[in-house]
Amino acid sequence: MSQIPEPKMFPDIQSLATTDINDNPLAIALYQTIEYAPIGIAIFNQNMQYLAVSQKWLEIYKLTQDIIGKSHYDIFPDIPEKWRQIHQQCLAGANAQNNADCFPRADGLEEWVNWSIRPWHLATGEVGGIMIFTENITQRKQTELSLQRNEERYRSLITATCQIVWILPPDGLVINDIPAWREFTGQTLEEILGSGWLDAVHPDDRLLTAQAWEKAVKNKNLFEIECRIRRYDGEYFYWLTRSVPVLEADGSIREWIGVQTNIQDRKQTEEDLRESNTLLRSILNSTPDYIVVKDVQGRYVTLNSNAANFMGRAVEEIIGKNDFELMPLEVARKYTIQDQQIITTGINTTDEEYLCSADGRINGTFRTTKTPWQDTNGNILGVIALASDISDRKQTEEYLRESNTLLRSILESTPDFIVVKDCQGRHVALNSNLANLIGKPIEDIIGKVDTEILPLDFGQKIMAQDRHIMTTGNTKTFEEDISSGDINGTFLTTKAPWRDHQGNIIGLIGITRNISDRKQAEFALAQAKEAAEAASHAKSEFLANMSHELRTPLNGILGYAQILQRSKHLNEDERSRIDVIYQCGSHLLTLINDILDLSKIEAQKVELMTSDFHFPAFLQGVAEMCRIRAELKSIQFQYQFASELPIGIRADEKRLRQVLINLLSNAIKFTDAGQVTFTISYASGGKIRFQVRDTGVGIAQEKLQAIFQPFEQVGDRRRQTEGTGLGLAISQRIVELMDSAIHVQSEIGVGSIFWFDVYLPEAQEWVKTSQSDDFGQIIGIKDRKPKILVVDDKWENRSVIYNLLTPIGFAVTEANDGAEGWQKIAEFQPDLVITDLLMPELDGFELIHRIRQSEAFKHIIIIVSSASVFESDQHRSIEAGGNDFLPKPVQAIALFQKLRQFLNLEWLYEEQSPENQSVAHQNEFILPPQTEIETLYELVMKGNFKGIIKQAALISQIDPKYLPFAKRLQQLAQEFQDQEILALIHPQQ
The missing domain is CATH 3.30.450.20 (PAS domain)
Incomplete structure (x- = not known):
């Protein structure tokens, strides 16, 4: 609608209304303009009364000409309030306009109008009223709505059919947007233009599609193809594309109309059908x-x-x-x-x-x-x-019938009581033994529950057991004493769930056996076993306790032998006799230790004392000790150590050496020709395998287990002259403490293999101790006179220590028991206390406890010296507060070392004579007699470095010419240099 001129261009409408129209040509022209205007026009005064209207206004709102002078609100009483507000705003000078508004007609219908409202002004400039210009756009609006609905319907149809519709020019190249295509493929408008849309077609289908489209365009034919099109996420879908040319009258192509339909579901269905048919055929054929x-x-x-x-x-x-x-x-x-x-x-x-x-x-x-x-x-x-x-x-059914017959025969022949019950506890089957035990025929039991055939309490108990088995699904075996009616005795029962082929529990199977006789036999056997174990423990306890009594006199014998060996007033014959006494006592102590080792193991009083040590050096020492003995018998000795084994390990070094030396010594002992091979390697599970192989006489198969029994020695009796027959028994027990066992394979005349596998944790830090000291005859203490208190209820034990210490400058006092010792501490105030453990009145443990609880004496050094063979007693003494442990019989060199260590002493040594000094500076060591060499060899083989130090002291007193040898020997022993010791005592090797 054209722009309406500003109201100021018109004359005063109000004055025109009161003027004779025939006298005013302008009024005539104005009213005719309004009347014949192509749009609806209405002019109102301030009271919204009609001043003039066009014919179009009357047509639009179905009104008559007699509305002039009437109120607009009287004609349209139901006009909405919003219109009244708009009228008032315009009467106040505002303009209003709406290009499409729904307006109610007088006849109740609605019209779509395009309206505009403007105020008109009086000659004075005041607003005289408003002019409303209206154009009926109902038909146009309906057409637009119809087109919109058709478009929506069309789009919905396209969407519902999963189709993409496009129109292309005659040459088939894309020049306009195809939104649906871009939405599916994710391509941009620039990417689809021309033939770019082909980039979304699967590479395997692209050439065929392009050729078919080119051919259709060239021949003006129908285009139809199935191909895979890439979706925006990269996944391909099958689409059916159909396009037809729209021809002009002259046969030329005006345009192409194409429709693409997503047939992925159909293709998938076809594929599924093919797979289904293939599967069905496979199933049919399988x-x-x-x-x-x-x-x-x-x-x-x-x-x-x-x-x-x-x-x-x-x-x-x-x-x-x-x-x-x-x-x-x-x-x-x-x-x-x-x-x-x-x-x-x-x-x-x-x-x-x-x-x-x-x-x-x-x-x-x-x-x-x-x-x-x-x-x-x-x-x-x-x-x-x-x-x-x-x-x-x-055929199986026939076998099953035969099996059922056989099963029934077996059930009837077994002495057990067998029953099968369903989930309700009803008896389904049972053998005649159970029926006889119950006291009823089988046919009277089938179909009944236990409470119907047994005493009520007993029946309820059995049914409760059965329900538990069927509820949990677990098999249960138990013993019970039954005394109910005619059923008496001890019974062993196994109950298991009865399952069908699908694993569902459908009942219970029970097998019961009367074990009354067996239980009586077991009871008698248990009593006998208990008595035997008590006797065995009594024996072990006896041997262990006897060690104290055996070691006590040995302490005196060996102690005084050491005291006499230190004497300067003995001639060579007397010294030799003292040496014999000491060697015999030491041998007796070794035998006692072997027996006590076994007794401690049997009494379960042996504990492994683990420490970190250098593994290759340990093994090399063991190997070299045994190599010399093998070479003395002209036997080859091979030592094989796997390179990947750890450098440091944690184990009981003493016990491991004891086992290995025993196995190697036995191999050498029973091998006269060939070789002995000592191999260390990894076994399964990260364990280390120790293996000893020999080419000796071998062991008969029936004797293989006997060799691990205490006091057993098999083979040629000429080879049994040494030892107690306890070596392998003790070694086996020690290895068992390491959670392993010694295994053996042997063949007569071929040889034997002994091995065991143990887990030895790798040690990151290991220490090889060295306690080197100048050697010489100790004659005193520099600048000190330490006070030593010896507490022991045995005079001979106190006397040994007294006579070892007083000659070299110690002040020694004695106490008969712990009570006297506690009193002497207050009186004597010693620097160090040496105490026994087992004493009357007040024992060593209580004495240590009192000392450590005392503010005045709690810092006194305490060395526990005991003949107890149990490591537990040694541990207890240290835990109670002892500083160290000195086993009996007391070794002089060990005693001196501990005193020097704890009291920080500096010894005074006897000066060497010129003769001795000249000998000491000789380049070659003079070896002691062969008997001494053999003794040293045995000590090295056992890893007894303390014994070697003690033996070195004895050798130094035999003859001054042996002093350099003895001094070097002691130094090597203090540094645990077993290979060097072997080289020293056997230089020709």
Whole structure:
């Protein structure tokens, strides 16, 4: 609608209204302009009364001419309040406009109008009223709405059909946007222009699609193709594209209209159908049954390979034929009658019958099921037949009947009581033994529960047990003493859930045995075993306790032997006799230690004392000790150490050395020719394997277990002159403490292999101690006179220490027991206390406790000296507060070392004579007598470095010429240099 001129261009409308129209040509022109205007026009005064209207206004709102002078609100009483507000705003001088508004007509209908409201002014400039300009756009609006609905319907249709619709120019190149294509493919407008849309087509389909489209455009033909199109996320979908040319009258192409339909679901369905058919065919061919499908004329529609093989033909030879074309007449007639019965009645049939092959031969017993083949509407299309070869099953059923008969015979022959119950506790089966125990015939028990056939309390107890078994599904074995009615005794019962082939619990199976006689025998055996164990423990305890009594006199013997060896007033014969006393005592101590080792193990009072040490050096020392003895017998000795083994380990070094030396010594002892091989390697599970192989005399198979028994020595008696027969027994017990066992393989005349595998933790830090000291005869203490208190209830024990210490400058006082010792501490105030453990009145543990609890004396050094063989006593003494442990018999050198260590002493040594000094500076050591060398060798083999130090002291006193040898020997022993010691005592090797 054209722009309305500003009201100021018009004359005063109010004055025109009061003027005779015929006298004013302008009024005539104005009113005629309004009346014949092509739009609706209405002019109102301030009271919204009509001053003038156009014919179009009257048409739009279905009004008559008599509205002039009437109120607009009287004509339209239901006009909305918003309109009244707009009118008032315009009467106040505002303008208003709406290009599409719904307005009610007087007849109640609605019209769509395009309206504009402007005020008109009086000559004075005041607003005289408003002018409303209206254009009826109802028809146009309806057309627009119709077009919009059609477009929405069209878009919905396209969306619902998953289609993409496009229009292309005659050359087939994209020049306009295809939003649906871009939305699916994710391409931009620039990317699809021209032939760019082909980039979204699968590479394998792209060339074919481009060629087909080019051909269709060239030939003006229908274009149709199925291809894969890439979605925005990269996944490809099958689409069907169809496009037809729209031709002009002259046959030229005006445009192409194309529709693309997403057929992914259809393609997937087709693929699924192919897979389903393939799967169905695989299933049909994989089943052991024979499956055929026939139509109502009896023609074969499909069958599996088993059925075809049974008929002796290929599947394709059978399809489309009937039984009369494939089988003997009688066989075909039989099958046809059966099939027609199914088709006629529509009822399934199942039979067991003999089937004949195509040549008429009977091929076993089959279970045949025939059912009508129906379509989705229930119409019968033919017959489906399935035949299962049950020949094996029939044979199995026969075997099952025989097995059941056999099982019943077994159940009846067993002395046990056997029962089978269902989930309700009803007896399903039982043997006659149980029926006799209950006191009723089997047929009176079947179908009943326990409370119906047994005393109520007893029956309820059994049923509760059964419910627990069936609820938990667990098998339970238990013993119980029963005394109910005629049932008395001790019974062993096993109850297990009874399950079907699917694993569902359907009842319970119980087996019970009367073990009253066995329990009585076990009780008697247990009593005998207990008595035997008590006797064994008593023996072990006796031996262990006897060690104290055995070691006490040995302490005196060996102690005074050491005191006499230090004397300067003995001639060589007297010194030799003292040496014999000391050596015999030491040998006796070794034998006692072997016996006590076994007794401690049997008494379970042995604990492994682990420490970190250098593994290769340890093994090398063991190997070198044994190599010399082997070479003395002209036996080859091979030592093999795996390079990947750890450098440091944590183990009981003493016990491990004891085991290895025992195994190696035995191998050398029983090998006269060939070799002994010592191998250390990794075994499974991260364990380390120690293996000793020899080419000795071997051990008979029946003797292999006996060799690990205490005091057992097998083989040639000439080889049994040494030892107690405890070595292997002790070694086996020690290895068992390491959670392992010694294994052996042996063959007479070939040799033996001993090995064991143990887990030895790797040690990151290991220490090889060295306590080197100048050697010489100790004659005093520099600048000190330490006070020593010796507490022991045995005079001879106190005397040994007293006579060892007082000559070199110690002030020694003695106490008979702990009580006297506590008193002497207060009186004597010693620097160091040496105390026994087992004493009357007040023992060593309590004495240590008192000392450590005392503010005045708690810092006194305490050395515990005891003949106890139990490591637990040694541990207890240290835990109680002792500083160190000195075993009895006391070794002088060990005593001196501990005193120097704890009291920080500096010894005074006897000066060497010029003769001795000259000997000491000789380049070559003079070896002591062979008896001393053999003693040293035995000590090295056992790893007894303390014994070597003590023996070095004895050798130094035999003759001054041995002093350099003894001094070097002691130094090497203090540094634990076993290989160097072996080289020293056997230089020719």
